[in-house]
Amino acid sequence: MIQIDYPKSLHKLRRTLNVSQQQLANILNVSFSSVNRWENGHYEPTIIAKVKLDELFDQVKIKPIAKQEKYKSIELFAGAGGLALGLEQAGFDHIGLVEFEKNAVDTLKINRPEWNVLLEDIREVCERDLEQEFNIKKGELDLISGGAPCQSFSYAGNRLGLEDVRGTMFYYYATFLRKLQPKLFLFENVRGLLSHDKGRTYKTILDIFEEQGYITLYEVLNAWDYSVPQKRERLITIGIRKDLFEEGIFEFPKKHKYKPTIKDVKLDVNPDKEHCKRYSKYKEEIFKLVPPGGYWRDIEPETAKEYMKSCWDMGGGRTGILRRLSLDEPSLTVLTSPFMKQTDRCHPLEVRPFSYRENARFQTFPDDWVFSGTLSSKYKLIGNAVPVNLAKEIGLELIKTLERINE
Numbered sequence: 378m379i380q381i382d383y384p385k386s387l388h389k390l391r392r393t394l395n396v397s398q399q400q401l402a403n404i405l406n407v408s409f410s411s412v413n414r415w416e417n418g419h420y421e422p423t424i425i426a427k428v429k430l431d432e433l434f435d436q437v438k439i440k441p442i443a444k445q446e447k448y449k450s451i452e453l454f455a456g457a458g459g460l461a462l463g464l465e466q467a468g469f470d471h472i473g474l475v476e477f478e479k480n481a482v483d484t485l486k487i488n489r490p491e492w493n494v495l496l497e498d499i500r501e502v503c504e505r506d507l508e509q510e511f512n513i514k515k516g517e518l519d520l521i522s523g524g525a526p527c528q529s530f531s532y533a534g535n536r537l538g539l540e541d542v543r544g545t546m547f548y549y550y551a552t553f554l555r556k557l558q559p560k561l562f563l564f565e566n567v568r569g570l571l572s573h574d575k576g577r578t579y580k581t582i583l584d585i586f587e588e589q590g591y592i593t594l595y596e597v598l599n600a601w602d603y604s605v606p607q608k609r610e611r612l613i614t615i616g617i618r619k620d621l622f623e624e625g626i627f628e629f630p631k632k633h634k635y636k637p638t639i640k641d642v643k644l645d646v647n648p649d650k651e652h653c654k655r656y657s658k659y660k661e662e663i664f665k666l667v668p669p670g671g672y673w674r675d676i677e678p679e680t681a682k683e684y685m686k687s688c689w690d691m692g693g694g695r696t697g698i699l700r701r702l703s704l705d706e707p708s709l710t711v712l713t714s715p716f717m718k719q720t721d722r723c724h725p726l727e728v729r730p731f732s733y734r735e736n737a738r739f740q741t742f743p744d745d746w747v748f749s750g751t752l753s754s755k756y757k758l759i760g761n762a763v764p765v766n767l768a769k770e771i772g773l774e775l776i777k778t779l780e781r782i783n784e
Contacts, residue, residue, distance in 0.1 A: 383430075384418040386441035389784055390430075391416075393439050405429050448779050451475075451511060451557070453499060453523035453550055457484045457748060457758035459740055460522055460565065461492075463768020468776050469520060473511045475499050480750035481758055487747045499549045507556045518559040519779055524566045524763070525550040547582060554589045554616070560782060561627075561775055562586075562616040565763055568597050570612050583614075591616035596629045598771075600764040603630060606637040607708040607739045609764060613771060617778070627778045630770040639725060640704040642738045646727075651752065653732035654715045660684075661728050663699065669725040670703035672696055688719065697721060708739040713760030714753070733759060741766040 391401055402412045407426060414420045422430060434441050447470035452461050455474040458481075465471065474494045476482050482496040493511075495502060508514055525546040554562060564586075570579050586593050593616050600609040615627055645652065656664065663684050666676040673681040673695065682689045685698060701723040702708065708731075709722055715730030724731055731739070733755040737746065741764050748755040 380444040381441045382444045383421060383441075384416050385780070385784075386430075386434075387412065387416040389439065389442060390433065390437070393437055404433070442783060448519040448776060449513065449517075450520035450522055451518060451553070451559075453521065453553060454525055454546070455485060455494070455523065456481050457762050458488065458746070459742065459762030459765050460524075460563075460768045461485070461489075462742070462746070463763065463765040463770075464520075464522060464563075464772040464775075465489075466765070466769045467772025469772060472513065472518075475502055480748075480754045483749035484747065484758060487749060499546070503549045503552045503556075507553065511557075513557070515556070516558045516560075518557050520561050520563065520775060521550075521553055521557065521559045522563040522565075523550060524564060547585075551585050551589055554586070554591070558590065558618065560618050560621055561778060562591065563771065563775065564614040564616065566612045566614075568610045568612050571597070579612075586614075586616050590619050592619055592622040593617075594627060594629075598629065598767065600767040601636050601707050602632040603764075603770045604633055604635075604637060604766045605707075605739070605741050605764040606639060606642050607711060607764065609710045609767075611763065611767070615775070621782050626781055628774060630774050636707065638705055638707050639702060642708075642735065643744075644724075644726065645732045645735055648732040648734070652734060654730050654752065654756070656729060664701065664723050664728045667699050667701040667723065669701055670706065671701055672721075673699040695719065699723075701725065708736075711736045711739050711760050713757040715756060736760070740764045 387401070391398065394401070396404070398412045398416065399409045402409045405412070405426060411422075411426070415422050415426075430441075447468055449472050450464060450469040451473045452464075452471055453475050455461055455476040456478075461471055461474060471492055474485060474492055475497060476485065476494065477496070477498050479496065482494055485492060485494045502510070511518075550564070564582075573579065583593050593614055595612060595614040597610050598613050600607055600611070613629070617627060655661075663676070663680065666680065667673075668675055673685060676699070681699070685695075688695060688698060697720040700709070700721045703725050709720075712720055712722070715722065722731060723729070733748065733752060734744070736756065736759045737748070738744070740759055740762050742759070742762070748758050750758070
């Protein structure tokens with residue numbers, strides 16, 4: 378016997394009958410407040426009301442919506458779990474995660490021992506029977522998510538198909554789509570993919586998604602617009618299986634009004650060397666001259682020139698050199714290492730880089746999310762992650778789409 382989702386089923390019933398909550402209450406001979414509470418999920422209908430509703434569903438020939446345990450997903454190239462955690466918070470149940478880097482896998486297993494995490498090369502996983510591997514039939518999976526590292530494809534002037542990109546990491550992502558045919562997919566990548574190889578790389582990717590049976594929608598989202606205290610742009614591609622697609626079935630999340638800054642984040646006080654890299658004495662003395670919110674132009678030109686060496690004669694603003702952030706701005710894009718000369722991010726209150734835990738907060742990981750490996754590995758895992766809050770916002774919109782599909 379199915380468990381009925383009464384809030385969704387009552388909403389569907391009223392839409393079918395084109396009646397208000399009061400009118401439905403009159404039909405069922407119950408009070409308006411009863412219908413209102415049932416549809417808002419505050420209470421379940423009484424046994425007598427459930428019988429009447431069953432009869433009404435039969436009369437209008439619609440099926441009530443079954444309670445959905447959680448929507449099932451598989452994540453590829455899972456990394457440290459930013460995308461997976463956000464999607465879990467949105468309501469997805471991960472039945473499998475594939476990741477080849479040991480520190481990333483250890484991170485996932487420490488934090489979510491119940492997750493089915495495969496420490497394997499995706500190329501080997503792809504060779505197996507994926508329906509058997511993940512115990513799900515083709516077409517039943519709700520979502521495949523992840524972001525494959527992308528590379529140029531070899532062109533001969535013709536449109537490329539899946540077999541033409543064999544051997545690339547994207548090939549294996551697309552192979553998962555072909556073999557499992559999920560209802561939706563989420564493919565995330567850097568904004569630069571749009572212009573990579575003069576746009577041909579991304580065009581090929583979209584063509585291959587279409588070849589696998591999907592309509593695609595894409596947009597560049599800035600994490601700062603979604604309760605993430607960091608400027609970080611990601612290219613988000615959503616795929617909807619062609620047999621399920623209709624106009625307006627998916628919408629990208631709306632921007633939040635409030636945009637958090639560094640002052641909204643818990644900052645560490647003089648963290649030890651196990652949690653935070655340190656500048657050399659020379660660089661530390663230079664950074665003492667830079668005010669919060671400033672960069673190399675805010676110190677004496679001769680001092681800046683001596684520090685910058687060959688970069689002094691480069692063109693452009695070089696605003697990332699000797700960049701010290703202020704409390705009133707968001708973090709710049711969190712990187713995989715605090716020691717990239719042209720992309721400095723100095724702490725606003727202390728003369729040091731941000732600790733790995735501060736970077737994790739900029740990525741909206743909770744403080745109890747443990748990262749495995751050396752200090753350098755932790756910085757790298759965090760820098761490669763998708764911000765958790767951004768992933769959750771996208772996930773909530775994907776859930777809405779799946780709910781529409783199931784109506």
